Amino acid sequence: MTSVTEARTAPRDPLPVVGGRFAPALGFRRNAVAYAAAMWRAHGDIVRHVIGPPGMDREMWLVHHPDGATRLLSASTSHAYAKRDQVHDEISTWLGPGLLTAEGEEWTRQRRYLQPVFTRAAVAGYADLMVDEIEDVVAEWDVSHAPTVDLSVLMQRLTLRVVVRTLFGDSAEGVVTHVRSSFPTVSDTIIRRAFVPVRLPAWVPTARARRGRAAAADLFAVCDAIVESRRGGRTAGRTDLLGRLEAVRDSGEHLTDDELRGQVLTFLLAGHETTSIALTFALHLLGRHQDVQDRVRDEVRGVVGDGRPTAASAAHLPETTAVLKEAMRLYPSAPFIGRMAAVDDEMLGHPVAAGTTVVVVPWTIHRHPGVWADPLVFDPSRFSGTGARPEPAHRYAWMPFGGGPRGCIGQHFSMVEAVLALAVLLRDHRVTALAGTDHLPVTSLITLAPVDPVLARLERIG
Numbered sequence: 529m530t531s532v533t534e535a536r537t538a539p540r541d542p543l544p545v546v547g548g549r550f551a552p553a554l555g556f557r558r559n560a561v562a563y564a565a566a567m568w569r570a571h572g573d574i575v576r577h578v579i580g581p582p583g584m585d586r587e588m589w590l591v592h593h594p595d596g597a598t599r600l601l602s603a604s605t606s607h608a609y610a611k612r613d614q615v616h617d618e619i620s621t622w623l624g625p626g627l628l629t630a631e632g633e634e635w636t637r638q639r640r641y642l643q644p645v646f647t648r649a650a651v652a653g654y655a656d657l658m659v660d661e662i663e664d665v666v667a668e669w670d671v672s673h674a675p676t677v678d679l680s681v682l683m684q685r686l687t688l689r690v691v692v693r694t695l696f697g698d699s700a701e702g703v704v705t706h707v708r709s710s711f712p713t714v715s716d717t718i719i720r721r722a723f724v725p726v727r728l729p730a731w732v733p734t735a736r737a738r739r740g741r742a743a744a745a746d747l748f749a750v751c752d753a754i755v756e757s758r759r760g761g762r763t764a765g766r767t768d769l770l771g772r773l774e775a776v777r778d779s780g781e782h783l784t785d786d787e788l789r790g791q792v793l794t795f796l797l798a799g800h801e802t803t804s805i806a807l808t809f810a811l812h813l814l815g816r817h818q819d820v821q822d823r824v825r826d827e828v829r830g831v832v833g834d835g836r837p838t839a840a841s842a843a844h845l846p847e848t849t850a851v852l853k854e855a856m857r858l859y860p861s862a863p864f865i866g867r868m869a870a871v872d873d874e875m876l877g878h879p880v881a882a883g884t885t886v887v888v889v890p891w892t893i894h895r896h897p898g899v900w901a902d903p904l905v906f907d908p909s910r911f912s913g914t915g916a917r918p919e920p921a922h923r924y925a926w927m928p929f930g931g932g933p934r935g936c937i938g939q940h941f942s943m944v945e946a947v948l949a950l951a952v953l954l955r956d957h958r959v960t961a962l963a964g965t966d967h968l969p970v971t972s973l974i975t976l977a978p979v980d981p982v983l984a985r986l987e988r989i990g
């Protein structure tokens with residue numbers, strides 16, 4: 529494999545096509561993470577597929593090196609790539625318009641009006657509400673006396689409640705149930721349709737399309753209820769996401785009902801599942817490494833004492849933050865970041881034709897032995913600057929939040945939320961993982977997903 533420092537300037541011969549015309553799509557649909565990792569091991573840092581029958585085929589390249597991420601995402605070169613790849617296309621078909629899928633001037637307009645909701649000052653203002661929701665979820669668990677938990681279920685509940693309360697000013701009862709039952713169906717529909725050799729139009733009434741449409745309608749109804757409850761005046765005038773959207777509309781800027789609902793749905797989904805995955809795997813790894821967990825607990829008790837953590841205290845928990853970053857390295861919530869080449873370009877020295885789907889793979893970049901020392905070892909000291917395996921200098925060696933102009937708008941929000949959640953939970957509880965390995969089987973819907981429940985024992989301690 530290529531070293532992270534190797535220069536990539538001279539164009540090379542065209543890449544060979546790998547895997548035939550149908551097997552890659554099937555491999556991706558079966559388990560995208562396992563398939564991409566196997567192709568990387570077999571073929572190296574850049575892998576070219578041509579999918580579908582001749583005349584209806586399309587190219588998909590998988591890129592497993594941080595230099596490829598620089599080209600695809602950074603401000604100086606990302607204009608050559610658009611979000612019109614199959615996955616984003618399906619996301620906007622099934623979930624409606626929103627910041628995640630918008631393009632060009634429309635994206636610039638949306639990002640400008642949404643940015644104020646995610647500044648450091650705004651996020652600091654949400655910290656108290658975040659801690660309220662986190663404490664409530666932990667207290668519910670405390671009274672349930674169920675020692676064994678599925679961390680992914682508990683963390684999904686926690687992050688969904690935080691997002692609904694902080695960004696929409698509402699309570700999440702009802703929302704949790706609907707999102708849990710309907711989002712996996714929509715997500716599955718999106719991924720399966722994105723990776724078929726030949727795509728049927730979304731209106732063709734197959735059984736899958738019918739199920740997808742019913743689940744999407746359920747999510748739309750949840751969003752409409754959130755918007756409606758604000759109109760009812762209970763939390764009118766707030767400066768959260770919903771308040772911002774309504775202020776934009778009141779200012780006379782064009783904002784259709786579809787766009788309002790699309791943004792609510794975008795932030796409801798993008799804003800909880802990703803952070804939930806990060807927390808689930810951080811707790812699993814802490815539950816396997818009790819020495820690290822003890823150090824985190826000591827740090828939290830040293831900073832917070834018996835009190836409530838705040839945005840200010842979250843900034844003074846370097847060990848806790850390092851654990852989260854290391855968990856996100858091993859288990860990036862977004863294991864794939866895709867684009868479509870809008871013009872002819874080059875990728876790691878190979879010519880890419882306009883229309884090619886190029887997918888950068890944080891999952892393999894984060895496990896690349898030419899980039900990270902002992903990549904499969906859980907070692908948070910990489911990020912606290914105290915250990916023997918320092919974080920590589922390459923900007924895209926660690927890239928769970930993507931990067932460049934389309935980097936995650938919620939990065940600071942989610943880091944503060946996740947540090948606060950670990951602080952509240954670990955201050956008074958011990959987590960013991962029940963799986964006998966750091967490395968759990970995963971798959972990928974739109975985001976990373978554990979194949980099995982992530983079981984742990986949770987006990988209250990003095």
Ligand code: HEM
Nearest residue numbers: 628798799802803806861862928929930934936937938942
């Ligand atoms: C651990 C938590 C999170 C991770 C790992 C994560 C990851 C990402 C990644 C990789 C992207 C870029 C996708 C691309 O380039 O195609 C992204 C974009 C985005 N994220 Fe996050 N995210 C997280 C939390 C959040 C939160 C909490 C929110 C909102 C409350 C959020 C909202 C968004 C939105 C709206 C975009 C699209 C931004 C744009 O295109 O301008 N994310 N996220």
